[in-house]
Amino acid sequence: MENMVNIKINGMPLSVPSNYTILEAAREAGIDIPTLCYLKGINEIGACRMCVVEVKGARSFVASCVYPVNEGMEVLTNTPAIQKSRKMTLEMLLSVHNRDCLACKRNGSCELQTLCNELGVEQTNRFDGVKPDVSRDESSMHLIRDNSKCILCRRCVGACADQHVGVLGPNCRGFDTHIACAFEKPLSEVPCVSCGQCIVSCPTGALTERDQCGEVMAAINDPEKFVVVQTAPAIRATLGECFGLPVGTNVKGKMVAALRRLGFDKVFDTDFGADLTIMEEANELLDRVKNGGPLPLITSCSPGWVKFCEYYYPELLPNVSSCKSPQQMTGAIIKTYYAEKNNIDPKKIVVVSVMPCTAKKFEAKRDDQDAAGAGIPDTDIAITTRELARLIKMANINFDRLPNEEFDPALGITTGAAVIFGTTGGVMEAALRTAADALEGRSLDSIEYKEVRGTEGIKEAVYHVGGMDVKVAAVSGLNNANEILNKVKNGEGGYHFIEIMCCPGGCVNGGGQPIQPASVRSFTDLKADRAKALYEEDKNLPLRKSHESPIIKTLYEEYLEKPGSHKAHEILHTTYVAREKY
Amino acid sequence: MQKRISNLPFKGTPEQKQKLDEVIKKHKQEKGAILPVLQEAQDIYGYLPAEVQSIIAEGLGVPLEEVYGVSTFYSQFSLTPKGKYNVSICLGTACYVKGAAAVLDRVSAVLGIQPEECTPDGKFSLTACRCVGACGLAPVLTVNGDVYGRMTPEEVDQVLAKYE
Numbered sequence: 001m002e003n004m005v006n007i008k009i010n011g012m013p014l015s016v017p018s019n020y021t022i023l024e025a026a027r028e029a030g031i032d033i034p035t036l037c038y039l040k041g042i043n044e045i046g047a048c049r050m051c052v053v054e055v056k057g058a059r060s061f062v063a064s065c066v067y068p069v070n071e072g073m074e075v076l077t078n079t080p081a082i083q084k085s086r087k088m089t090l091e092m093l094l095s096v097h098n099r100d101c102l103a104c105k106r107n108g109s110c111e112l113q114t115l116c117n118e119l120g121v122e123q124t125n126r127f128d129g130v131k132p133d134v135s136r137d138e139s140s141m142h143l144i145r146d147n148s149k150c151i152l153c154r155r156c157v158g159a160c161a162d163q164h165v166g167v168l169g170p171n172c173r174g175f176d177t178h179i180a181c182a183f184e185k186p187l188s189e190v191p192c193v194s195c196g197q198c199i200v201s202c203p204t205g206a207l208t209e210r211d212q213c214g215e216v217m218a219a220i221n222d223p224e225k226f227v228v229v230q231t232a233p234a235i236r237a238t239l240g241e242c243f244g245l246p247v248g249t250n251v252k253g254k255m256v257a258a259l260r261r262l263g264f265d266k267v268f269d270t271d272f273g274a275d276l277t278i279m280e281e282a283n284e285l286l287d288r289v290k291n292g293g294p295l296p297l298i299t300s301c302s303p304g305w306v307k308f309c310e311y312y313y314p315e316l317l318p319n320v321s322s323c324k325s326p327q328q329m330t331g332a333i334i335k336t337y338y339a340e341k342n343n344i345d346p347k348k349i350v351v352v353s354v355m356p357c358t359a360k361k362f363e364a365k366r367d368d369q370d371a372a373g374a375g376i377p378d379t380d381i382a383i384t385t386r387e388l389a390r391l392i393k394m395a396n397i398n399f400d401r402l403p404n405e406e407f408d409p410a411l412g413i414t415t416g417a418a419v420i421f422g423t424t425g426g427v428m429e430a431a432l433r434t435a436a437d438a439l440e441g442r443s444l445d446s447i448e449y450k451e452v453r454g455t456e457g458i459k460e461a462v463y464h465v466g467g468m469d470v471k472v473a474a475v476s477g478l479n480n481a482n483e484i485l486n487k488v489k490n491g492e493g494g495y496h497f498i499e500i501m502c503c504p505g506g507c508v509n510g511g512g513q514p515i516q517p518a519s520v521r522s523f524t525d526l527k528a529d530r531a532k533a534l535y536e537e538d539k540n541l542p543l544r545k546s547h548e549s550p551i552i553k554t555l556y557e558e559y560l561e562k563p564g565s566h567k568a569h570e571i572l573h574t575t576y577v578a579r580e581k582y
Numbered sequence: 583m584q585k586r587i588s589n590l591p592f593k594g595t596p597e598q599k600q601k602l603d604e605v606i607k608k609h610k611q612e613k614g615a616i617l618p619v620l621q622e623a624q625d626i627y628g629y630l631p632a633e634v635q636s637i638i639a640e641g642l643g644v645p646l647e648e649v650y651g652v653s654t655f656y657s658q659f660s661l662t663p664k665g666k667y668n669v670s671i672c673l674g675t676a677c678y679v680k681g682a683a684a685v686l687d688r689v690s691a692v693l694g695i696q697p698e699e700c701t702p703d704g705k706f707s708l709t710a711c712r713c714v715g716a717c718g719l720a721p722v723l724t725v726n727g728d729v730y731g732r733m734t735p736e737e738v739d740q741v742l743a744k745y746e
Contacts, residue, residue: 133584161645166645166647167645167647168647169645170655171650171651171654172584172654173654173655173656181647182635182645182646182650183632184587190647582632582636
């Protein structure tokens with residue numbers, strides 16, 4: 001039983017656990033307190049003074065996001081003095097803010113804008129004065145940093161540190177304080193892994209993805225081009241949020257319909273590539289177990305994780321699966337097998353991928369990702385869930401009223417195994433479904449590996465398959481990855497197979513996903529709610545194992561021979577490079 | 583004012599590196615080790631260039647940005663080397679109203695460097711400091727330990743010439 005304390009908020013008596021902050025206690029009582037710098041678990045520093053409240057007997061206003069409750073405390077959350085203070089805080093933030101809101105990507109989803117509106121700010125230039133020198137960093141492939149819109153809340157700093165990367169931080173002091181990288185280097189010259197967790201943490205438009213909507217539309221409008229789109233498993237579980245649907249709504253059918261209306265020539269499912277990844281990766285695992293290859297084998301689907309390994313654990317690169325990611329495998333097969341079969345010049349094909357991920361933009365431009373020939377990238381343009389929503393809105397497509405449609409059949413069959421790739425533990429479970437069947441030499445009925453499900457950062461299990469004990473771990477979030485990798489580096493753990501996803505909770509919580517404000521993120525578990533949609537789809541699909549997909553079977557029969565074949569290696573596998581941090 | 587970052591080549595010696603490694607080892611387990619390590623590193627090298635900060639970041643197992651953030655927060659830290667002769671001009675209130683800014687501009691023009699920079703030959707560095715406690719002599723210029731009071735821009739060349 002937790003220790004409870006009795007407090008009063010706005011005169012209302014409450015009994016709350018003693019480890020609560022005033023903010024948490026108020027939320028539980030249905031009283032909203034506005035916040036700005038606060039992001040639960042990521043940034044709890046009480047810096048912005050938006051959440052100030054009056055506590056009876058206290059010398060001054062206190063920051064409710066970090067102030068703990070105690071017995072007999074009396075709190076007032078909305079007095080005229082507090083309203084005035086909060087409003088002035090906003091007015092001062094606005095005094096140095098680039099108020100070009102109409103052309104801002106976050107117009108309508110900006111937390112600063114929302115607060116100004118809700119707290120009745122009537123004048124944006126009440127304290128106009130000198131503006132600090134600010135920089136705009138467009139050096140990296142995945143994001144744009146515009147400090148003219150930065151409010152120094154440090155949520156991105158917390159998110160980056162939480163990923164064990166820490167390339168963003170506050171530099172200098174006082175009026176000169178600004179968020180940037182060490183020695184004011186551009187983001188492309190520091191060991192950023194491109195995960196985009198900073199973007200989804202940013203309350204304003206200071207951090208945004210590199211928008212490639214224009215490139216997509218140009219390709220679609222080019223009559224010479226055959227434009228194919230593929231969507232990652234996690235998109236169907238989140239796209240709906242951009243159109244006001246509840247978190248965890250699966251909108252696969254409407255998403256496919258929208259893509260067709262946007263004018264893509266073919267709408268394929270990256271799930272195909274996920275199934276293919278499983279075929280190759282399960283084969284790689286079995287091969288390594290049999291032939292004493294470097295173990296544990298670590299998954300390679302998550303490009304943020306791969307880049308992290310290249311920067312921070314280059315000595316473990318031999319452990320990373322040589323499999324390309326599902327995005328790249330799908331693209332590679334479109335431009336080889338599919339192009340040959342349909343007699344299309346791969347140079348004319350533009351593969352657009354819709355990803356929950358900003359690191360995919362980086363991955364698409366990696367070396368050794370051009371199966372159809374030099375200069376023909378497997379994937380041409382990788383856009384995020386947010387960019388897809390923008391495209392749909394720009395095309396005046398009424399998302400709510402779209403019918404449910406199916407992917408194009410050629411590369412559009414979805415298995416349950418592939419769907420769950422979108423969440424932590426999903427790749428592991430999908431691989432186990434296929435590896436266990438292969439090792440046992442029969443089709444097993446028990447295919448749910450529940451020990452690797454759930455949103456915990458590190459999940460471990462031992463499965464007895466094919467006469468041997470296989471020790472596995474599913475890890476998400478790079479802080480957790482760091483912990484496991486330290487063990488592996490020291491020869492501890494005894495793992496055979498590790499799944500690592502860069503973002504906490506996996507792709508459902510990726511840096512390219514719809515941005516939910518702190519008020520939502522602090523009190524709902526986005527990871528779990530979005531993952532639920534994927535497990536639900538898996539449960540209801542007729543095909544739940546990668547190797548049972550008819551397309552996969554045909555592909556190997558007609559083209560690749562068998563998993564791990566020479567041809568499969570040429571098309572579906574890649575290499576990695578050790579990267580210098582400084 | 584934002585900190586200036588040195589663009590001169592780093593000339594650390596193996597002896598300095600060894601000393602720094604010892605400092606890092608001494609503080610590694612402490613909470614908030616970055617600050618004392620930076621202080622001692624500046625004593626060893628005279629300033630805190632990227633090369634030195636990278637050694638500290640690796641040694642302490644913290645991101646380079648965190649080290650850099652601390653080094654730019656405190657005014658005691660310099661990211662540019664000091665020359666053989668450090669010319670310091672007081673911009674405290676008294677000196678400022680007596681025309682220190684013009685003196686600073688002249689020194690800057692003669693040496694071809696901005697405040698917090700060092701000449702490529704390593705001879706002169708330039709600092710704009712706050713009150714040195716000699717307001718009666720305002721405006722004050724110091725070169726290492728030597729104090730020059732009631733300076734005018736016209737006298738700058740002559741003072742600097744002494745240190746050729």
